[in-house]
């Protein structure tokens with residue numbers, strides 16, 4: 001019950017914003033191509049469902065693939081690097097520097113490498129976007145295990161593997177999930193922006209891009225709505241998994 | 256046979272070129288409650304860690320239950336309590352206490368039964384499914400003590416376990432610790448900064464002096480058991496406190512001003 005109660009303020013704000021948007025368009029006679037009405041966007045979201053929804057699903061699969069590959073590799077890489085402290089210290093600054101590179105700028109190059117129309121180039125962009133934050137955070141998590149806790153495990157004659165399993169991994173999990181939530185958003189951005197540079201005719205990014213070019217802004221906005229819902233869904237799925245796995249984290253308790 | 260036998264142990268740290276321990280000889284008989292006391296930096300924690308094989312001595316030998324310290328650690332011969340509770344946030348209270356039992360390969364039923372007993376012992380029944388952050392500092396420390404006692408180690412190493420607690424909780428936990436010790440008949444090495452705590456708890460107080468860390472002397476505590484609140488009013492208690500303090504003072508020419516103050520405050 002309390003959970004639902006916590007959502008009320010957010011829902012109220014959301015409703016107010018939408019109403020203000022709708023009202024502003026009537027009040028100031030804003031042109032449709034500048035800003036469509038929310039009600040029109042939702043209408044198009046429904047009437048164009050036969051093209052929009054499959055397009056969303058198509059792009060979502062690219063994002064999901066990139067998310068899985070990028071995050072998976074990030075975790076695996078961090079795990080390997082984390083076993084050796086020196087390697088970790090050497091890799092960390094490089095990873096952080098690489099994280100500052102605007103990877104989305106590589107989109108046209110990935111198109112050349114993996115095929116401009118192919119979903120693989122979008123998957124690759126999403127994967128690269130996801131890789132670094134997940135890698136860096138996982139590594140940080142694995143390295144932030146408490147020395148006292150490790151010493152305690154030693155007093156129980158624990159092997160390195162046991163220390164890994166019982167101390168390092170549980171310590172790292174909240175870090176990993178924080179990164180996965182960021183990555184879930186990045187994956188969707190990567191896939192859609194990737195499609196702006198060329199993609200299958202039934203891809204969401206292409207639909208949005210085309211809509212904007214032929215002044216069919218309502219369709220573009222409806223496409224953005226689809227993208228937002230799918231992005232939220234992926235984020236929600238990761239957050240849900242976090243709740244299941246990291247049930248113990250103090251910041252998750254009911255205060 | 257001695258529970259702990261330390262012979263000629265010296266420990267130097269390459270970093271900073273510190274001689275933390277120099278030529279320490281110490282023997283602990285079964286059932287002894289020995290407090291280590293001395294000014295900050297005199298090597299008490301280091302000595303405890305050397306006994307527990309958490310850090311190797313530079314020279315000299317340590318045997319626990321007649322075995323080399325490494326062997327004793329691998330056999331789970333001792334339980335250790337650090338100054339802070341060192342609990343695992345992702346484990347419930349019950350699972351924190353059960354950790355050493357898991358490591359020793361006890362089966363689920365046996366673990367469960369023992370955890371219940373320990374929860375009763377430290378008066379935390381009803382908190383089994385709580386997580387550490389839901390407990391007060393004193394409760395956390397009791398969990399950590401319960402965990403160290405859970406597998407009934409013949410040897411308990413405690414590094415200022417009550418250091419962070421208020422006076423009231425501290426005195427209550429002192430009594431609890433003593434009753435546990437009497438029940439289990441284990442041997443305890445207890446590090447503290449408080450002279451009165453050392454005298455109240457121990458059968459023997461070992462006074463250490465700093466730079467380099469050495470044993471300055473021993474004071475046998477012949478106060479009767481069980482120790483109660485009245486013990487602290489016993490004239491003999493005051494005599495022993497004075498004796499320990501004088502030993503600390505005599506060997507403590509190197510005391511820093513704030514350490515002097517600390518000793519004064521203990522009076």
Ligand SMILES: Nc1ncnc2c1ncn2[C@@H]1O[C@H](COP(=O)(O)OP(=O)(O)OP(=O)(O)O)[C@@H](O)[C@H]1O
Pocket residue numbers: 268270271273274275293294295296297298299300301302
């Ligand atoms: N890992 C380490 N590396 C280098 N020097 C150390 C290390 N651990 C302890 N020392 C040094 O050894 C000396 C003894 O330290 P130790 O922690 O044993 O003191 P202590 O008696 O427990 O002090 P306190 O009462 O403040 O806890 C100190 O001078 C400290 O600087």
Ligand SMILES: [Mg+2]
Pocket residue numbers: 299300301414
């Ligand atoms: Mg210490």
